Amino acid sequence: ETTPLWISSSNGHSIIVEMLLNANANVNIASKSGSTPLHVASSKGHSTIVEMLLNANADVNNASGSFGYPPLYIASSNGHSTIVEMLLNANADVNIASESYGYTPLYIASSMGHSTIVEMLLNANADVNIANKFGETPLYIANLRGHSTIVEMLGNASADVNVANNDG
Numbered sequence: 736e737t738t739p740l741w742i743s744s745s746n747g748h749s750i751i752v753e754m755l756l757n758a759n760a761n762v763n764i765a766s767k768s769g770s771t772p773l774h775v776a777s778s779k780g781h782s783t784i785v786e787m788l789l790n791a792n793a794d795v796n797n798a799s800g801s802f803g804y805p806p807l808y809i810a811s812s813n814g815h816s817t818i819v820e821m822l823l824n825a826n827a828d829v830n831i832a833s834e835s836y837g838y839t840p841l842y843i844a845s846s847m848g849h850s851t852i853v854e855m856l857l858n859a860n861a862d863v864n865i866a867n868k869f870g871e872t873p874l875y876i877a878n879l880r881g882h883s884t885i886v887e888m889l890g891n892a893s894a895d896v897n898v899a900n901n902d903g
Contacts, residue, residue, distance in 0.1 A: 736767040744772035744788065747781045752788075762793040769799040777806040777822070780815045785822075795827045803834025811840040811856065814849045819856070829859045837867040845873035845889065848882045853889070863894040870901035 740760040743751040752772075756762070765771045773793040776784040785806075789795065798805040807827040810818040819840075823829065832839050841861040844852040853873075857863070866872045874894040877885040890896065 738764050738766075738772075740764070741766050741770075741772045741775060744781065744784050745775040745779060747779065747784065749781070749783045749787065752784050756787060756791050762788050762791045763797065765797075765799050771797055771799065771806075773797065773806045774799075774804075774809055777810040777815065777818050778813055780813065780818065782815070782817045782821065785818050789821060789825045795822055795825045796831055798831060798834055804838075805831050805833075805840075807831065807840045808833060808838065808843055811844040811849065811852050812847060814847065814852065816849075816851050816855065819852050823855065823859050829856055829861045830865060832865065832867070836869070837865075839865050839867075839873070841865070841873045842867060842871070842876060845877040845882065845885050846880060848877075848880065848885065850882070850884050850888065853885050857888065857892050863889050863892045864898065866898065866900075870899065872898055874898070875900055 740755045763771055773788045776788060796805055807822045810822060830839055841856045844856060864872055874889045
């Protein structure tokens with residue numbers, strides 16, 4: 736189950752999004768899976784729609800959905816730096832972790848090798864030492880995936896190089 740605003744946000748139909756917002760569509764109604772229009776627009780890289788939703792007071796830190804991923808996590812995962820910047824400017828919590836596994840935006844950007852986004856998150860004072868439920872930090876996952884530039888960035892940001900995951 737989805738709303739017309741969710742569908743138009745997903746499909747990138749900015750003119751329809753504008754019409755629905757002008758008709759007072761609720762920007763924070765989630766789909767059956769728990770994602771809001773801001774989640775889906777952030778996921779698909781629809782920056783114009785993200786801006787419209789933020790201007791209509793979409794909840795920038797909503798961590799609903801089956802895994803509890805907030806929009807900043809989703810944009811960071813998909814490499815959408817413009818949207819990451821917009822969400823940070825809208826006061827997204829840079830250290831918010833997913834409800835399921837405790838993944839932060841910095842963790843997922845480090846995992847995916849998105850160095851530009853890692854830099855943006857570090858500049859927004861992301862905590863480099865937050866570990867997920869498996870005890871893995873952004874440095875751990877960047878190292879595991881072979882992202883040397885990101886390992887260097889995290890090291891320069893005072894990441895603890897001696898933290899082991901839960902397996903020891």
